[in-house]
Amino acid sequence: MSAETPKQAPSGPRAARKRQAIVRAARALFLREGFGVGMDAIAAEAGVSKVTVYNHFGSKEALFTAVVAGALDEPLAAAEHEDGPDLARLADAEDLRAAFVEAARAWVRAVRENDEVRALRSLVAAELHRFPELGRAWRDHGPAGHHPAVADALRALADRGRLEIPDLEVAIIQLYALLIYPQMVFSHYGTELSEDLTERLIVDGVDMFLGRYRP
Numbered sequence: 001m002s003a004e005t006p007k008q009a010p011s012g013p014r015a016a017r018k019r020q021a022i023v024r025a026a027r028a029l030f031l032r033e034g035f036g037v038g039m040d041a042i043a044a045e046a047g048v049s050k051v052t053v054y055n056h057f058g059s060k061e062a063l064f065t066a067v068v069a070g071a072l073d074e075p076l077a078a079a080e081h082e083d084g085p086d087l088a089r090l091a092d093a094e095d096l097r098a099a100f101v102e103a104a105r106a107w108v109r110a111v112r113e114n115d116e117v118r119a120l121r122s123l124v125a126a127e128l129h130r131f132p133e134l135g136r137a138w139r140d141h142g143p144a145g146h147h148p149a150v151a152d153a154l155r156a157l158a159d160r161g162r163l164e165i166p167d168l169e170v171a172i173i174q175l176y177a178l179l180i181y182p183q184m185v186f187s188h189y190g191t192e193l194s195e196d197l198t199e200r201l202i203v204d205g206v207d208m209f210l211g212r213y214r215p
Contacts, residue, residue, distance in 0.1 A: 009056050019056050019088040021046040027067045031119055035064060035127040064127075068120050069147060089151035090158040100206045104179050108202055112183055112192070146171055171213065178205030 010018070025045035032168040038096045039060055057063040071199070087107070093099035150172050156165040165171045183200055186193050 015056070018046075018048055018052060022048060022053055022056060023067055025065050025071055027116070027120070029072075030064060030067060030123060031116065034123065035130070039063075045141065068124055075085075080185070087149060088156070089160055090153055091156040094129065096157075096162055097210060104202045104206055105199075106200060107166070108179055108183060110159055111180055112187075147176070150175060161215065163210075163213050165213055167208055171209075174212070178209055 009015070022042065025047075026042045029042055029045055033041075039050050039053055042063070043053045046053070053063065057066060087103050090096060090099055090103065098156060154163070154165055154171055154175075155166060158165045158168075179202060182193060183198070
């Protein structure tokens, strides 16, 4: 069963808590049973009604893409902790390069150590063959929609005049390509980049990104 994507999802603190519960439940069930799991089961696991799930996400495809994208951006939520990647505060950093490098290190470290992120990536590759509509849902959502934490951080840097970003979607993909995608590609083939090479990729990646977008 599928429904049209809602024009405006519920908002507010209560709605945010429900959304988080739905994503957590869907993530656990997708990992356990694949994309074929029913929305009734996801709603029951989250402790909400199926109508609530559709009100927030519109379709199972949209929920699945939110789960996968959320897993990639999840380490960014660790900014609440001392060692978390604090992209949200980059716009206020006195030394932008140093702050960017530190945030990138924490982000990459979190992605490298998150087994569920790896499992979700493998799940996507497997389920795309059975459910081609997932590919369409992912494409239609767009980079900024998939990675709101990165998008918000880059918008803030642009708004404050720290960076000049004419094409936000391109910038998001470039940042992932420089920092995160190398880790994903190598781990997909059963190997890991060394700590030394990872550090060089992070530092050079930040320098390349800032070199492109600094005023």
